[in-house]
Amino acid sequence: MPFTVLVVDDDADTRENLRDILELDGFHVEIAGTVADALLRDDWDRYGAVLLDRKLPDGTAEDLLPQLRRLIPAAPVIVITGSADVQATIAAFRLGAADYILKPINSDELRTRLGRIADHRRSQKALQERTEELRITTQQLWQAARLAGVGELAASIAHELNNPLGTISLRIEGLLSKTPSDDPRYKSLEIVGNEVERMAGLVSNLLQFSRASVDKVSTVDVCDEVRRTLELVEYHLRKQQIRVETEFALVVPVIYADRQQLRQVLLNLFTNAADAMPSGGRLTPRVRPSSLPGGVPAVAIEVTDSGVGIPSELLPRVSEPFFTTKPEGKGTGLGLAICRRIVQQHRGTLEVESRLGEGTTIRITFPIRSDSNVGGLHLG
Numbered sequence: 001m002p003f004t005v006l007v008v009d010d011d012a013d014t015r016e017n018l019r020d021i022l023e024l025d026g027f028h029v030e031i032a033g034t035v036a037d038a039l040l041r042d043d044w045d046r047y048g049a050v051l052l053d054r055k056l057p058d059g060t061a062e063d064l065l066p067q068l069r070r071l072i073p074a075a076p077v078i079v080i081t082g083s084a085d086v087q088a089t090i091a092a093f094r095l096g097a098a099d100y101i102l103k104p105i106n107s108d109e110l111r112t113r114l115g116r117i118a119d120h121r122r123s124q125k126a127l128q129e130r131t132e133e134l135r136i137t138t139q140q141l142w143q144a145a146r147l148a149g150v151g152e153l154a155a156s157i158a159h160e161l162n163n164p165l166g167t168i169s170l171r172i173e174g175l176l177s178k179t180p181s182d183d184p185r186y187k188s189l190e191i192v193g194n195e196v197e198r199m200a201g202l203v204s205n206l207l208q209f210s211r212a213s214v215d216k217v218s219t220v221d222v223c224d225e226v227r228r229t230l231e232l233v234e235y236h237l238r239k240q241q242i243r244v245e246t247e248f249a250l251v252v253p254v255i256y257a258d259r260q261q262l263r264q265v266l267l268n269l270f271t272n273a274a275d276a277m278p279s280g281g282r283l284t285p286r287v288r289p290s291s292l293p294g295g296v297p298a299v300a301i302e303v304t305d306s307g308v309g310i311p312s313e314l315l316p317r318v319s320e321p322f323f324t325t326k327p328e329g330k331g332t333g334l335g336l337a338i339c340r341r342i343v344q345q346h347r348g349t350l351e352v353e354s355r356l357g358e359g360t361t362i363r364i365t366f367p368i369r370s371d372s373n374v375g376g377l378h379l380g
């Protein structure tokens with residue numbers, strides 16, 4: 001942003017001289033001829049300094065100074081004064097002038113003084129920006145730590161739930177085996193049994209997701225992983241009126257990958273898609289054979305939603321760590337960053353396509369063997 005100087009002087013020649021001198025030094029100059037004219041301005045924040053003639057047709061520097069201090073407290077005001085006006089100059093300092101400069105104006109002196117002010121302002125701004133950056137980063141780290149804490153809590157609760165669920169399940173089985181199938185209680189027991197099984201499934205899924213990944217590479221059936229991850233969010237999707245339509249190719253080769261990490265990627269993508277469709281929509285996960293540059297055999301997973309979409313200017317930023325458009329407490333902005341890291345570790349690719357108001361497709365392509373041409377897969 002250029003440093004803008006407001007010059008308030010009623011003498012047209014002086015004004016134009018000042019403009020020429022200052023513009024040569026890269027300052028941006030605006031001109032006012034009277035007190036009233038000066039006060040007509042808006043957007044006061046853009047001014048970095050004011051050069052103020054002491055005598056103006058409709059007042060003096062002393063009339064204008066208090067208002068300038070109020071409107072632009074951070075911009076220093078330099079009073080242009082004649083050598084005979086010492087008393088008046090002192091009065092101007094009392095009213096908040098930062099400096100004065102004598103007429104006739106020495107251009108080198110003026111440039112030096114303004115240059116110093118501009119440098120000072122710039123370093124002040126940089127300091128402010130850095131403080132703000134630090135504040136934001138601290139807040140993000142805090143949020144990430146809190147999220148990790150929640151994950152741990154969820155895992156420990158899931159763990160605790162496992163045992164009682166096991167007991168209930170056993171008891172129900174026992175009761176069922178002793179109840180004749182035409183007994184009116186049989187149906188109820190069966191329903192309870194099924195529901196307990198569903199809970200156990202959820203708990204074990206939750207445990208798998210929250211357990212720290214051990215970077216284990218094994219053969220993975222991608223379609224199967226998509227199905228299992230969908231199961232985990234099924235309830236959430238249904239509640240939000242989201243219809244799921246999977247499109248799996250008939251034959252999809254297994255890939256060598258870290259199963260936990262693949263699930264984490266899928267979960268993040270499904271969660272993002274759900275967030276993008278707050279009033280319902282369609283989620284289409286697709287899996288098909290594909291290839292990566294150089295003809296490396298691969299499997300592509302696409303997750304398409306019919307949600308709000310991403311503005312094109314934000315597209316390059318969505319997988320930056322901590323980039324989020326979600327309200328505080330809702331998103332940490334880590335989801336896609338984690339996906340990208342995992343995909344890169346598998347030597348795959350992640351692409352985002354989106355149309356505002358129509359929906360988004362995230363395509364990730366995993367090589368079938370991420371270790372095939374690089375001699376060793378390094379995960380973690």
Ligand SMILES: Nc1ncnc2c1ncn2[C@@H]1O[C@H](COP(=O)(O)OP(=O)(O)OP(=O)(O)O)[C@@H](O)[C@H]1O
Nearest residue numbers: 272273276318324325326331332333334335336360
């Ligand atoms: N399917 C999508 N539709 C629309 N916008 C999306 C979609 N996926 C991601 N985004 C945009 O990208 C941003 C970053 O996504 P990312 O998953 O990294 O973080 P988040 O969802 O905001 O938070 P977190 O995943 O950590 O809870 C989102 O805030 C959102 O603006």
Ligand SMILES: [Mg+2]
Nearest residue numbers: 268272335336
């Ligand atoms: Mg997310």
